[in-house]
Amino acid sequence: MSDRAFAGASARTAAVIPAAGRGTRLGPGTPKALRALNGTPMLVHAVRAMAASRAVTLVVVVAPPDGAAEVRTLLDAYPLTGPDRAELLVVPGGASRQESVRLGLKALPEDVGTVLVHDAARPLVPVDVVDAVVAAVRGGAPAVVPALPLADTVKQIAPRPDAAPGTPEPVVGTPERALLRAVQTPQGFDRGTLDAAHEQFAGQHGEEGATDDAGLVERLGTPVVLVPGHEEAFKVTRPLDLVLAEAVLARRRANDGF
Ligand SMILES: Nc1ccn([C@@H]2O[C@H](COP(=O)(O)OP(=O)(O)OP(=O)(O)O)[C@@H](O)[C@H]2O)c(=O)n1
Numbered sequence: 292m293s294d295r296a297f298a299g300a301s302a303r304t305a306a307v308i309p310a311a312g313r314g315t316r317l318g319p320g321t322p323k324a325l326r327a328l329n330g331t332p333m334l335v336h337a338v339r340a341m342a343a344s345r346a347v348t349l350v351v352v353v354a355p356p357d358g359a360a361e362v363r364t365l366l367d368a369y370p371l372t373g374p375d376r377a378e379l380l381v382v383p384g385g386a387s388r389q390e391s392v393r394l395g396l397k398a399l400p401e402d403v404g405t406v407l408v409h410d411a412a413r414p415l416v417p418v419d420v421v422d423a424v425v426a427a428v429r430g431g432a433p434a435v436v437p438a439l440p441l442a443d444t445v446k447q448i449a450p451r452p453d454a455a456p457g458t459p460e461p462v463v464g465t466p467e468r469a470l471l472r473a474v475q476t477p478q479g480f481d482r483g484t485l486d487a488a489h490e491q492f493a494g495q496h497g498e499e500g501a502t503d504d505a506g507l508v509e510r511l512g513t514p515v516v517l518v519p520g521h522e523e524a525f526k527v528t529r530p531l532d533l534v535l536a537e538a539v540l541a542r543r544r545a546n547d548g549f
């Protein structure tokens with residue numbers, strides 16, 4: 292189904308939030324999306340970030356496979372408010388991010404024409420980024436990704452699957468940094484394009500699949516474009532990211548009472 296099939300105002304925009312990961316790099320404990328940031332679960336921040344866009348009328352949360360009921364109960368304790376509040380669905384996820392997104396897409400109703408895929412682990416993305424991604428898809432781009440230039444220089448290494456962790460790694464190249472971008476979410480898609488990509492590559496994960504949804508679309512040969520991301524859309528991956536996220540929230544509260 293594509294935006295064009297529902298030309299005009301009838302094509303809805305939905306956000307799929309993969310939230311089924313454990314958060315291994317964050318360390319042992321509650322699944323990452325359910326951990327609190329300044330007292331509110333990370334997932335609630337992420338849902339609110341998508342619902343903050345007036346374009347988004349449906350949010351599909353993809354929960355840990357055995358935790359959908361628990362996640363539904365949690366989200367019911369933090370109801371969305373306002374006259375334009377988005378509808379909320381919770382579905383069970385899979386063993387990889389890619390599989391979780393695919394299961395989220397299957398839950399979308401027919402009248403959704405534009406889909407955002409947003410990591411629960413990027414709870415602080417500003418609404419301006421969400422709106423810019425939606426606008427670019429509605430403007431005709433089949434796949435849109437927020438991205439930032441890199442601060443660090445990047446080195447390429449040769450694959451060494453049997454090397455012990457910490458062993459010095461020979462460098463094989465230095466890509467030109469000015470031509471690289473670090474990509475974020477929400478990534479936005481024409482619904483038919485994203486469905487086709489996920490169906491074509493279902494069952495291929497990790498390096499055989501893609502680490503982001505746009506990567507699957509690229510493999511179809513469909514063009515992908517970048518729009519400016521935002522430093523506050525960073526992914527909470529390691530313990531220090533929790534400190535940064537809580538500092539950002541504290542600054543927002545001090546600045547505008549958010
Ligand atoms: N089976 C999975 C794995 C990941 N995710 C989601 O994909 C997003 C990005 O993944 P990442 O930050 O890597 O989360 P984890 O996989 O939980 O992290 P880690 O690799 O440290 O375990 C997160 O919102 C995570 O919940 C998912 O829905 N289903």
Ligand SMILES: C[C@](O)(CO)[C@H](O)COP(=O)(O)O
Nearest residue numbers: 388410474475476502503526
């Ligand atoms: C989708 C993503 O957030 C874009 O940067 C990223 O690729 C997810 O990777 P992860 O290793 O599953 O966190």
